[in-house]
Amino acid sequence: MSVTFAKGFRAAGVEAGISAVDGKKDLALVVNDGPLDAMAGVFTPNRFCAAPVQWTRGVVADGHAKAVILNSGGANACTGQAGYDQSAATAATVAELLGCTPDDVAxxxxxxxGELLPLDNVLAGAAAAHAALADTAQAGADAAHAIMTTDTKPKTVELEGNGYRIGGMVKGSGMIAPQLATMLCVITTDAVVTAGQMQAALAVGVDTSFNRIDVDGCMSTNDTVLLMASGASGVEPDPDEFNALVAQACATLARQIIGDGEGASHDVRITVAGATSEDAALACGRAVAASNLLKCAIAGNDPNWGRVVSSLGTVPETVAPYDPNRVTVDINGVRICDGGKPGRDRAEVDMTPREVHIDIDLNAGDAEATVWTDDLTHEYVHINADYES
Amino acid sequence: MSVTFAKGFRAAGVEAGISAVDGKKDLALVVNDGPLDAMAGVFTPNRFCAAPVQWTRGVVADGHAKAVILNSGGANACTGQAGYDQSAATAATVAELLGCTPDDVAxxxxxxxGELLPLDNVLAGAAAAHAALADTAQAGADAAHAIMTTDTKPKTVELEGNGYRIGGMVKGSGMIAPQLATMLCVITTDAVVTAGQMQAALAVGVDTSFNRIDVDGCMSTNDTVLLMASGASGVEPDPDEFNALVAQACATLARQIIGDGEGASHDVRITVAGATSEDAALACGRAVAASNLLKCAIAGNDPNWGRVVSSLGTVPETVAPYDPNRVTVDINGVRICDGGKPGRDRAEVDMTPREVHIDIDLNAGDAEATVWTDDLTHEYVHINADYES
Structure with a gap:
C-alpha cells in the first residue's frame, strides 16, 4: 500500500534505465491530488548535501508542493551547478506533466x-511514471520498490487515525547514522492539517526515530523525509493523535531500515536508563551503537559487555555524569555486568535471536533513551568493498 | 633491541600461562638500573579505565619508578576492587624481587x-621474568613479544640522540582510536632528564602520534604510554632534540600499529590542509578516518571520494569553516574531486600499494594535520566476530 494508503494520492514506480541493475524499477512519482497540497520536510545536515536536497529545501520552504519524484541509481551529490540544473529540469518536466509550477515538485x-544522472532517462521515466500513476496498492508498492538501492526489501507503513490515514515508504540500508540516515522517506496523509503542524510533527517524529538509528556511523548527503497532506479525508485530526501517528510511522519505517541494514544478522536495541538527562542517555547509547568491536562481537554471537562499557567510558563526564562503579549492563535479559564488574555468566545469554537487547542502567538519574543499530558482518564488508562502482 | 637499546635498562619476556595461546610469551618486565629512576606516563581517558591504569597513575604521580611489569592475556579492566588488589599484589611482588617499594613499580x-587475572601465574611469572632479566637485544625482543595480543609482529624503535639513546616497544592492533589507542607502550632513554621534562615531551609526542591513529574507532580501557629515563649515558640532551626524538619514537611506533591493524590490507594516511586551524584540520581528518564505508571501499581498492566528502560534510561549520565548493581531494596523487565536484577519472588512481594517501585541501586557511587509519576488511570482522572469547 505504502504512500497510496492515504486518500488523495497517486503513485507509480517504473524502470527508467537510471540504475545499473538490469530490470530494476528506479524512478518513483508520488502526486498529491488534494484538495490540500501541504508538504513538510526534514533534510540531511551534511554540508556536502546533494543537488536534489538543495532543490527540495526550496520547494518545501513555502509549505506547499504537488508532487515528489524520486530516483535510485544515482545520488546527484557533489555534482555542482550541473547537478542542480538536473534537479530543476526534472522538476520542470514533472510540473509540465501535472500542470503545476516547478517549485511545487520535490x-x-x-x-x-559524484556522478550526474542520465537526464534523458530521468525525463523519459518521469513521463512513463506519470502515465502509470494510480491510487492502487500496487502503485504504492511499485514506488516503494523503485527507491530501493542496497535494500533487500521495500519498507512501508500504513496507519489508521480517527477518520484519516497515514501511509509511507522509505529506503535505506547503508550510510545510515544520525543525524538522519541515508534514506529517502515519503509519508502521506489524508488528514486536514497545515504545513506548520506537519513540520512540527515531523521534527519530533524524525528526532525519535530516524535520528536514533545507526547502521554504520556514516551520514549521507541525500537524506530527505517528506510529509505530504491531501486533506482528502476531510477530517481535522486531534493534534496529539496526529503527532503520535506521524512519530509511529517514522519509528516503524526506521525499525525496518535497521531490520534491513547492510549485511546485518542482528538488530540491536540499546536502551540507556538511569541517566541525568535524555541527552546524556542518547550520547551514551550512540557511543555504544558506534562500536565496531561490539558490532563484530554481536555478529559472532558473543555478549561482549567489555566492549559495551569501554564505549560507554568514552562519553565525557560533562556530557553524561555517572559513576562507572554503579553501571549495570543486561544483554538479552541477563545482567552480565553489575556495578562495573562481571555479573552473571556470559554463557547464560542466548544470542541466537535476530533482535538483541542491550539494557544499560547508569544509576545516575531518571532519564532514558533508546537507539538501534546493526551488527557488523562479513556481508557488510562484502557489500561495501566488493561492489561494482 | 627495543627497550634495552638505551643503557641502564634490563628486560625480559616469559611465558607465564596468562594467555590462552599455548606457548606464547605473555609477561614482560622492564627494569631501570639508573642512576636515575625518572618515569612519565600518559593514560587512557576512558572512564572505565582498568585497575592497572589506576594503579600506575599513582606510581607515576611522583615522577619516579624503578620498573614496569606488563602482561597480555587479560586486561584486568572492569574487575572492581579485586582487580585493583591484583595490580597492587603484582607490584608488591616485583618490588620485593628488586628491593624497592611497590609504588615504584608500574x-x-x-x-x-571483565575478567580477573590468574594471579598465581602472574606472580610466578614475575619471579621467572626477574630471573631472566638482561640488557641484551634478545631480552628487549622477548619483552616486545610478550606484550603482543592480536598483533602479528612486535613493534619496536631505536633512536640515537647526541650522546644518548631512546628505545621503545608498543603493542596494539585493534580497539585503536584517539584519544590514545589500545596499546601499551614503554619508551626508555639513557639521557639525563627530569620527570617534568619527560612528561612534557611525552604529552606532545603522544598528541601528534598515538592520538592521530584510528584502526576501528574504539577507545580502550587500558592504554598506557610510559617513558623511563636511566640517565646512564651521563648526557643532558638538548631539550628540543630530546622532544623531537621522543615524538619521533611515538610516531614510529604509532605507524607500526597502523601497519599491523587488525585485518588491514591498506594503511591510509589522511592529510587535511588549507584549514583555518590545526584543530579544524584534525576534526576533518578524524571524521574521514572514522568512515566504515570509506574503509570498506579502500579494502576493495576503490578510490571512492564520495565517501571522503560525505564524511567531511559531517564536521560542523563551527568546528571547521570551509566552503564545500572549494574542497579538493587527491587520492594517491590524483585530484579525483575538484571544487566539490568530480575531477580526474577514478580509473587513474592506482590503489594497489599498501599505503594509500588521501590529501584533502579545504582551501580555507593555512593549517594542516595528518591522521592514519586502516581499511576495514573481512579479516577485521573475522578477528573480532569469530574469535574465541
Whole structure:
C-alpha cells in the first residue's frame, strides 16, 4: 500500500534505465491530488548535501508542493551547478506533466555520489511514471520498490487515525547514522492539517526515530523525509493523535531500515536508563551503537559487555555524569555486568535471536533513551568493498 | 633491541600461562638500573579505565619508578576492587624481587575486559621474568613479544640522540582510536632528564602520534604510554632534540600499529590542509578516518571520494569553516574531486600499494594535520566476530 494508503494520492514506480541493475524499477512519482497540497520536510545536515536536497529545501520552504519524484541509481551529490540544473529540469518536466509550477515538485535522489544522472532517462521515466500513476496498492508498492538501492526489501507503513490515514515508504540500508540516515522517506496523509503542524510533527517524529538509528556511523548527503497532506479525508485530526501517528510511522519505517541494514544478522536495541538527562542517555547509547568491536562481537554471537562499557567510558563526564562503579549492563535479559564488574555468566545469554537487547542502567538519574543499530558482518564488508562502482 | 637499546635498562619476556595461546610469551618486565629512576606516563581517558591504569597513575604521580611489569592475556579492566588488589599484589611482588617499594613499580595489562587475572601465574611469572632479566637485544625482543595480543609482529624503535639513546616497544592492533589507542607502550632513554621534562615531551609526542591513529574507532580501557629515563649515558640532551626524538619514537611506533591493524590490507594516511586551524584540520581528518564505508571501499581498492566528502560534510561549520565548493581531494596523487565536484577519472588512481594517501585541501586557511587509519576488511570482522572469547 505504502504512500497510496492515504486518500488523495497517486503513485507509480517504473524502470527508467537510471540504475545499473538490469530490470530494476528506479524512478518513483508520488502526486498529491488534494484538495490540500501541504508538504513538510526534514533534510540531511551534511554540508556536502546533494543537488536534489538543495532543490527540495526550496520547494518545501513555502509549505506547499504537488508532487515528489524520486530516483535510485544515482545520488546527484557533489555534482555542482550541473547537478542542480538536473534537479530543476526534472522538476520542470514533472510540473509540465501535472500542470503545476516547478517549485511545487520535490526531487529526491539516491545512489552513488559524484556522478550526474542520465537526464534523458530521468525525463523519459518521469513521463512513463506519470502515465502509470494510480491510487492502487500496487502503485504504492511499485514506488516503494523503485527507491530501493542496497535494500533487500521495500519498507512501508500504513496507519489508521480517527477518520484519516497515514501511509509511507522509505529506503535505506547503508550510510545510515544520525543525524538522519541515508534514506529517502515519503509519508502521506489524508488528514486536514497545515504545513506548520506537519513540520512540527515531523521534527519530533524524525528526532525519535530516524535520528536514533545507526547502521554504520556514516551520514549521507541525500537524506530527505517528506510529509505530504491531501486533506482528502476531510477530517481535522486531534493534534496529539496526529503527532503520535506521524512519530509511529517514522519509528516503524526506521525499525525496518535497521531490520534491513547492510549485511546485518542482528538488530540491536540499546536502551540507556538511569541517566541525568535524555541527552546524556542518547550520547551514551550512540557511543555504544558506534562500536565496531561490539558490532563484530554481536555478529559472532558473543555478549561482549567489555566492549559495551569501554564505549560507554568514552562519553565525557560533562556530557553524561555517572559513576562507572554503579553501571549495570543486561544483554538479552541477563545482567552480565553489575556495578562495573562481571555479573552473571556470559554463557547464560542466548544470542541466537535476530533482535538483541542491550539494557544499560547508569544509576545516575531518571532519564532514558533508546537507539538501534546493526551488527557488523562479513556481508557488510562484502557489500561495501566488493561492489561494482 | 627495543627497550634495552638505551643503557641502564634490563628486560625480559616469559611465558607465564596468562594467555590462552599455548606457548606464547605473555609477561614482560622492564627494569631501570639508573642512576636515575625518572618515569612519565600518559593514560587512557576512558572512564572505565582498568585497575592497572589506576594503579600506575599513582606510581607515576611522583615522577619516579624503578620498573614496569606488563602482561597480555587479560586486561584486568572492569574487575572492581579485586582487580585493583591484583595490580597492587603484582607490584608488591616485583618490588620485593628488586628491593624497592611497590609504588615504584608500574603495572600494565592488555587482553579481555571483565575478567580477573590468574594471579598465581602472574606472580610466578614475575619471579621467572626477574630471573631472566638482561640488557641484551634478545631480552628487549622477548619483552616486545610478550606484550603482543592480536598483533602479528612486535613493534619496536631505536633512536640515537647526541650522546644518548631512546628505545621503545608498543603493542596494539585493534580497539585503536584517539584519544590514545589500545596499546601499551614503554619508551626508555639513557639521557639525563627530569620527570617534568619527560612528561612534557611525552604529552606532545603522544598528541601528534598515538592520538592521530584510528584502526576501528574504539577507545580502550587500558592504554598506557610510559617513558623511563636511566640517565646512564651521563648526557643532558638538548631539550628540543630530546622532544623531537621522543615524538619521533611515538610516531614510529604509532605507524607500526597502523601497519599491523587488525585485518588491514591498506594503511591510509589522511592529510587535511588549507584549514583555518590545526584543530579544524584534525576534526576533518578524524571524521574521514572514522568512515566504515570509506574503509570498506579502500579494502576493495576503490578510490571512492564520495565517501571522503560525505564524511567531511559531517564536521560542523563551527568546528571547521570551509566552503564545500572549494574542497579538493587527491587520492594517491590524483585530484579525483575538484571544487566539490568530480575531477580526474577514478580509473587513474592506482590503489594497489599498501599505503594509500588521501590529501584533502579545504582551501580555507593555512593549517594542516595528518591522521592514519586502516581499511576495514573481512579479516577485521573475522578477528573480532569469530574469535574465541
Amino acid at each position: 526531487v529526491c535522489s539516491t545512489g552513488l555520489i | 603495572v600494565c595489562s592488555t587482553g579481555l575486559i
